Structure formats: structure tokens, C-alpha cells
Amino acid sequence: MGRKAGSHSEITGPKVREAALRLIARHGFAAVSMRQIAAEVGIQAGALYNYTPDKQSLLFDLMRSHMEELLESRVTSAGGGSALERLEEFTRFHIRFHLPRGQQVFVSYMELRNLEPENFQEVERLRRLYEDELEGILRQGVEEGAFAVADTKITTLALIAMLTGISNWYREGGRLSVGRIEELYWAMVRNMVAVLPIEGAELPTSVLAARAS
Amino acid sequence: MGRKAGSHSEITGPKVREAALRLIARHGFAAVSMRQIAAEVGIQAGALYNYTPDKQSLLFDLMRSHMEELLESRVTSAGGGSALERLEEFTRFHIRFHLPRGQQVFVSYMELRNLEPENFQEVERLRRLYEDELEGILRQGVEEGAFAVADTKITTLALIAMLTGISNWYREGGRLSVGRIEELYWAMVRNMVAVLPIEGAELPTSVLAARAS
Known part of the structure; x- marks a missing residue:
């Protein structure tokens, strides 16, 4: 993870990340210096290099760890079940995971352009793993006859954009609870994924039962 | 619009905007200088101030003109019709308008944080005008019994996030045509807005007819 072992880094690491995240979200990666990050943490600029070799590594660490945390949290809560059950679980997980992480969401989207090619590819690989899981659920639903989805890839991207977009307007203590x-x-x-009468197909009883549950 | 009249500005104005948009999308507002923008246009830094008093005005001009163009294009294509017809027209308009404007979409989202309070409020006011139009269509659909929407405000935000999200992955010449x-x-x-059998209501024939059209 680019962190050095030892109690010093164990304490400083999270603080450096928090400071870097806060500053990058506020000013943008290109406008933030290592010196500023060190000042925000309350350490000397030189000490910052004990934690990370450079600003690019710090950005990559932020974006990779965000995706890894997402994937790890997801794995522990994943299970079997019908496509409808799995989609509900995925939807609720995605919202609960992202709502308290507005800055990570913002930086992850905004600063993709500043990742060096190798780092970009790795973050993209992790992002695709997550998308693939949702697409797998949609495929299962289509196979079960429970979902009407013309293009599972596009619906995956549409759902993720829609759900992640909550971060654009959500504020704690607002009109709506989580x-x-x-x-x-x-x-x-x-x-969005439901089989509608218009599609011309009779609704299988299994679908009606699943919907009613 | 912050532009001075006259043939000189008429030519330089769009070039300045294009250059500013390109540089801000690439590096972020905080990291781009007036000097860089002038160099990108191919004029002296001093000449840039004939066009705009400062960088903040330039950012505001970019974001406001993006929203104004959106609202003006929309007004000309708006019309009567059923909620379903109006929603289809809105959806297609939104996609066609935003797909060729990936950089504007990116900067409009990313640089809200860098607008001074007064400018932020004006851009927000324009954004809400656009959202209100979609919400009006959803309300009409609920009144007609054609849409099942529990919270028209939230569905408005969800739809806009979903549709604007296309800009995150769309590339000209990709797998799918516009x-x-x-x-x-x-x-x-x-x-997403359809009245489903699960909702317990009989589907009115008007809804079935509208869906089949």
C-alpha cells in the first residue's frame, strides 16, 4: 500500500490520507503541494516522505484504497438468493457505503485524469470488478425472466451513476433519512429493471411472487 | 456576459472560453493561471483582461453560459403533450445536448466549489430551473395516473444523474451510436416511472395506450 510498517506510520498514515483527501477535494490535485499536505497534518514536509514517495503515490493510494474498501465491504455482505434479492442488497449497500464518503466519491471521479497510466489502469480494473458484480446480478435476473434489461452493461453504468449521484445533493440532517x-x-x-406488460411477455408467477415479497 | 462589444472580442471571446474550458478540465481551476489561458489562445496576458476582468469571471461565464444554452435549447424544443411524450422528449434532449459537451459537464460539476457565493447561487438557480422542468413533467405524469413516482424531487435528481452519467463513459465511435x-x-x-402491476392498481387503458405508442 506504499506505507511503511511501524507505529509511527500507523498513526500518521490515516492522518496523511485524511489531509490529502480534504485538500485535494477542496483545491484539486494539481493545486495541492506536498508542503501543504504536511502542514495540514502538522508535520514537517520531510517527514511526509517517510509515508509516501510522492504526490502521485498518495493520490493512487487514496483512489485504490477507496475501491479496495468498497470491494472488501461488498464481498463480506454478498450472498446467494434471487436476482431481485441480490439487486436490492447491492442497491442498499451501494448507498450506505457511499453516502458517508462524499469526498472520496468526488476525488475518485475528478482526479482519474491525474493518475499516471499504470495507476489509472489499476483503479479502472478495480472499478470494473465492482461493475461486473452488478452486471452479473442483472444477467441472472434476465436468465430468471425476472428482469427486462436490453443491455446489461449500460444498465449497470446507469444504475451506478444514478446511485452514486446521491452524493451530489445528500447532506446529513437533510429532508430525507438514509x-x-x-x-x-x-x-x-x-x-427500472422490471418486466412490464408492454414488453409483450406474460409475467411468470415466480416473478410476481418475488416482487410481492 | 462579461464580454466587451466589438469585433475583436467577438472573435477572441469564444477562443478564450474554449481555451479556459480545455485547461480547467485538464488541470482544475485552481491550477490554471490567466497567463496559461492567454498562451493557449495565443494572445498576451494583458490582452486577456480586455475580455474578462479575472479568472473567477471566466469560470462563472463558462458555467452560466453552459446552463443558459441548456435552458434556451430546451425552451425551443419544449411543447405540450402527455407526460410520457414530454418525458421521452426531455430524455432524448438531455442526452443529445450533453453528449458532445463532456468537458462542460465535467467542469460544471467539478468547479462548483470554486465559484464565489453570488456566482454559485446564480448557477444553482439556473440548474434548479432545469430540474423544475423535469419535476413538472413527473408531477403531470402522477396526476395523469401514468407515472408511479413516490418523490418527484428525488426521481428528478436520480434521472438527471443517470442521464448525465453517460458523459463519464461515452466516446465518439464507441460500441453504441447516440x-x-x-x-x-x-x-x-x-x-423507472411506470405504474407496475405490483403497485396494486389496475392499469388505466390510457396508460396502456400511451405505453404501446
């Missing part, structure tokens, strides 16, 4: 936001978005997601 | 993208997204939007 629970209510989950309910509203899950209703929209469910509708 | 026409195909419009079809896929319109199918998802229509589904």
Missing part, C-alpha cells in the same frame, strides 16, 4: 433514501432508490431500481 | 444510447436510456427511464 433509510428513506434507500427505500426511494430501491423502488426506482426495481422498476 | 441513437442507440437514446433508445436504451429512454427504455430505462420509462420503466
Whole structure:
């Protein structure tokens, strides 16, 4: 992870990341210097290099660890079940994971352009792993006859954009609780992939049963 | 618009905007200097001040003109019709307007943080005008019994995030044509707001007719 072992780094590491995240979200990667980050942490600029070799490594560490945390949290909560159950679980997980991480979401999107090619590829690889999981759920739903999805890749991207977009307007203590936001978005997601009468197919009883549950 | 009248500015203005947009999208507002923008246009730094008093005005001009162009294009194409027809027209318009404007979309989202309070409020006011139009369509659909939408404000934000998110992955000459993208997204939007059998209500024949058209 680019961190050195030892108690010093164990304490400084998270502080450096928090400071870097805060400053980059506020000013943008190109406008933030290592000196500023060190000052924000309250250490000498030289001491910062004990933690990270350069600003690029710091950015990469922030973006990679965000994706890794997402994937790890997801793995522990993943399970079997119908496509509809899995989609609901994915939707609620995605919202709960991202809502308290507005700055990470912002930096992860905005600073992709500043990753060096190798680092960019790695972050993209992790992002695709996450997308693939959602696409797998959609494929399962299509196979079960539970979902009407013309292009599982595009629906994956549409759902992730829609759900991650909550971070653009969500503020703690606002009109809606996280629970209510989950309910509203899950209703929209469910509708979006649902087999409608217009599609010309009879609704299988298994689908109706799954929807009613 | 912060531009001075006269043939000189008429020519330089668009070039300055294009250069500023390109540089800000690439490096971020805080990291770009007036000197760099002037060099990108191919004029002296001093000449740039004939066009704009400062960098903040330039950013505001970029973001405001993006929103104004969006609203003006929209007004000319708006019309009557059923909520379903209006929603389809809105969806296709939104996609066609934003797809060729990836840099504007990126800068408009990313650099909100760098607008001074007064300028931020004005850009937010324009953004809300656009959102209100979509929300009005959703309200009309609920009143017509054509849409099942629990919270028209949240569905408005969800739809806009989903549709604008296309800019994150769309590249000219990619797998899907703009026409195909419009079809896929319109199918998802229509589904998302549709009254489903699960909602417990009988589908009015007007809804079935509208869906089949």
C-alpha cells in the first residue's frame, strides 16, 4: 500500500490520507503541494516522505484504497438468493457505503485524469470488478425472466451513476433519512429493471411472487 | 456576459472560453493561471483582461453560459403533450445536448466549489430551473395516473444523474451510436416511472395506450 510498517506510520498514515483527501477535494490535485499536505497534518514536509514517495503515490493510494474498501465491504455482505434479492442488497449497500464518503466519491471521479497510466489502469480494473458484480446480478435476473434489461452493461453504468449521484445533493440532517433514501432508490431500481406488460411477455408467477415479497 | 462589444472580442471571446474550458478540465481551476489561458489562445496576458476582468469571471461565464444554452435549447424544443411524450422528449434532449459537451459537464460539476457565493447561487438557480422542468413533467405524469413516482424531487435528481452519467463513459465511435444510447436510456427511464402491476392498481387503458405508442 506504499506505507511503511511501524507505529509511527500507523498513526500518521490515516492522518496523511485524511489531509490529502480534504485538500485535494477542496483545491484539486494539481493545486495541492506536498508542503501543504504536511502542514495540514502538522508535520514537517520531510517527514511526509517517510509515508509516501510522492504526490502521485498518495493520490493512487487514496483512489485504490477507496475501491479496495468498497470491494472488501461488498464481498463480506454478498450472498446467494434471487436476482431481485441480490439487486436490492447491492442497491442498499451501494448507498450506505457511499453516502458517508462524499469526498472520496468526488476525488475518485475528478482526479482519474491525474493518475499516471499504470495507476489509472489499476483503479479502472478495480472499478470494473465492482461493475461486473452488478452486471452479473442483472444477467441472472434476465436468465430468471425476472428482469427486462436490453443491455446489461449500460444498465449497470446507469444504475451506478444514478446511485452514486446521491452524493451530489445528500447532506446529513437533510429532508430525507438514509433509510428513506434507500427505500426511494430501491423502488426506482426495481422498476427500472422490471418486466412490464408492454414488453409483450406474460409475467411468470415466480416473478410476481418475488416482487410481492 | 462579461464580454466587451466589438469585433475583436467577438472573435477572441469564444477562443478564450474554449481555451479556459480545455485547461480547467485538464488541470482544475485552481491550477490554471490567466497567463496559461492567454498562451493557449495565443494572445498576451494583458490582452486577456480586455475580455474578462479575472479568472473567477471566466469560470462563472463558462458555467452560466453552459446552463443558459441548456435552458434556451430546451425552451425551443419544449411543447405540450402527455407526460410520457414530454418525458421521452426531455430524455432524448438531455442526452443529445450533453453528449458532445463532456468537458462542460465535467467542469460544471467539478468547479462548483470554486465559484464565489453570488456566482454559485446564480448557477444553482439556473440548474434548479432545469430540474423544475423535469419535476413538472413527473408531477403531470402522477396526476395523469401514468407515472408511479413516490418523490418527484428525488426521481428528478436520480434521472438527471443517470442521464448525465453517460458523459463519464461515452466516446465518439464507441460500441453504441447516440441513437442507440437514446433508445436504451429512454427504455430505462420509462420503466423507472411506470405504474407496475405490483403497485396494486389496475392499469388505466390510457396508460396502456400511451405505453404501446
